[in-house]
Amino acid sequence: xxxxxxxxxxxxxxxxxxxxxxxxxxxxxxxxxxxxxxxxxxxxxxxxxxxxxxxxxxxxxxxxxxxxxxxxxxxxxxxxxxxxxxxxxxxxxxxxxxxxxxxxxxxxxxxxxxx
Numbered sequence: 576x577x578x579x580x581x582x583x584x585x586x587x588x589x590x591x592x593x594x595x596x597x598x599x600x601x602x603x604x605x606x607x608x609x610x611x612x613x614x615x616x617x618x619x620x621x622x623x624x625x626x627x628x629x630x631x632x633x634x635x636x637x638x639x640x641x642x643x644x645x646x647x648x649x650x651x652x653x654x655x656x657x658x659x660x661x662x663x664x665x666x667x668x669x670x671x672x673x674x675x676x677x678x679x680x681x682x683x684x685x686x687x688x689x690x
Contacts, residue, residue: 594617594618594621597617597621598614598617598618601613601614601616601617602614632687635686635687636683636684636686636687637657639682639683639686639687640653640656640657640679640680640683641653643678643679643680643682643683643686644656644675644676644679646679646682647675647676647678647679647682648672648674648675648676648678648679649675650672651668651669651672651675651676651679653679655667655668655676656668656676656679656680656683661680664676664677664680
């Protein structure tokens with residue numbers, strides 16, 4: 576069964592919802608004396624949700640790198656991937672580990688969005 580209630584709250588919290596539409600909906604459906612409070616809540620939830628997502632996703636990413644590296648690039652130091660960005664992989668990772676490092680990085684990125 577399709578339910579919008581499953582999809583709307585995460586969009587408010589992760590910042591992908593259109594703020595102007597949400598604020599308009601809040602102002603339309605709340606009594607006039609509560610409209611400003613409702614709008615403030617939407618903005619707070621959107622900014623707070625984005626901040627929480629950034630912190631949690633970094634934690635999930637960095638904690639999943641070591642197991643992914645041991646699976647795809649055994650012998651490579653996982654802190655090398657954690658401390659370097661994806662744009663620096665080709666310069667910092669030895670050639671013999673590059674393909675495995677890219678697969679490990681990809682698995683860790685996917686883990687962030689699936690978790």
